[in-house]
Amino acid sequence: MFFDAHTHLGLHVAVDDKGLADWLATWTQFGVTHGAVFPMDGLMSDSRVRQNNDEVAAACARSGGRMLPFCTVNPNFGADALAEFRRCLETLGCRGLKLHPWLQGIGPNSKEVDALCELAGEFHVPVLFHDGTPCFSLPSQMALLARRHPQTTIILGHCGLFEHWREAIDAMHYADNVWGCLCSPHLAAHRELVARADKRRLLWGSDHGFGSIDQVVYRTGLFRLLDLGDDDRDAIVHRNPARLFGLAA
């Protein structure tokens, strides 16, 4: 298994049959077998949240088990957001929640995000955040959130991007339930993350669907450039996601 833990469906990639076929063909072309799929439109527009959650879940259901659906909600909507998240878990079978705090306009250390993390913990699904961007998306903010919700896995979707990757390592040291997705830091930061963070909590992601296929071309290339040993590579793209999502190892 080669698992892509950071992708987006919708807006840039159509959710129809052709879009799905192209998506799977792209993964196959670059050796990706499985992955987590997040909504895209729903992150950009509150009016598209429910529909995009439905679209992502439906597309994933037609993928032969290769695509694991995540949903999103805007935490600002409080009880309604919580209800939509519950619907996605119970009805759509979503495997995680994606939040993008600076796009959605809410800090990770808010009571609304707390409530969503609580529900995620009850259902044993992770919450993946965009991170690396002040003022609402710092790894340290998510580390504090993680300490408050030890039963919930919190994933740093970008391991701090270019400027906050050291903070991402610190966040992973601070809270055992913080995981990191290698998606977007530069090559040297990738190397430091692999060397200094807990490799049992690292994932890899392409950001496929956020723009063109170029994301996959570039980031699979960057991952290969790391020249990891077989064990490290297997942990990041196989064993860790298998453990996190209960997939067959």
Added chain:
Amino acid sequence: MTTIIDGYCTLGTERETRLSPEMLLSWMDKAGVSKAVIAPEDREIAVENAQGNDRILELSRLSKGRFIPACTVNPWFGPAGCQELRRAVATGARMLVLAPALQGFIANDELTSGLLQTAGQLDVPVYVHTGQHSSAAPTQVVLLAARHPETTFVLGHCGSTDYAHDMPAVLRSATKNLWFEASLARPWAVGAYTAALAGRNMIFGSSAPRNDPAFELKHLTRYLPLDEYPNVYGGNLAKLLKEPL
């Protein structure tokens, strides 16, 4: 045959920018890069300016023309910093590097005025690391360049990652004294930026060793083929630094 000049590399001795001259030359040869601008490492940019400038100047002297030295000065040193810039340029430095987040100021703070005027008098371009949140936004550098028309600026990294959203407006607002360097920016985005600039004022850079020059070149040339954009890969920077190709 396009001459490739890497617009920004760090020859560091510690942390993630550790890189020996021999290793950089080896990477350059592998990537087909003729020359590279080399800059001091983070500690030297933040506090040990003169020590870093001397180290980089010496490495350049030993490189038989392959390395083009950049120097750095922390604007908080005030007049003494201007003096250090004059000294470094007199000794061979070709570009001034500012890193607002490392050096502790906001890019368009008036703190930099004396230093930027000095750079203008010395005809030395000023490379500003952008992308750091709050301290070094591309829009801040646009204002800085507008305020200092006597000085040439290089907007490093094109705002990657999250200030990439500002880049279309930044490119539309850019004054003639504002140039752009592509390291850390996504290759497909650099293609779009270059198209918006009609190829002018865009400079290839790898940010080695934070990135691998050969890998970056391989991906960037998918969007900007070497034979179609020779100036991006060397001509523009050579013109800016008055460096023979």
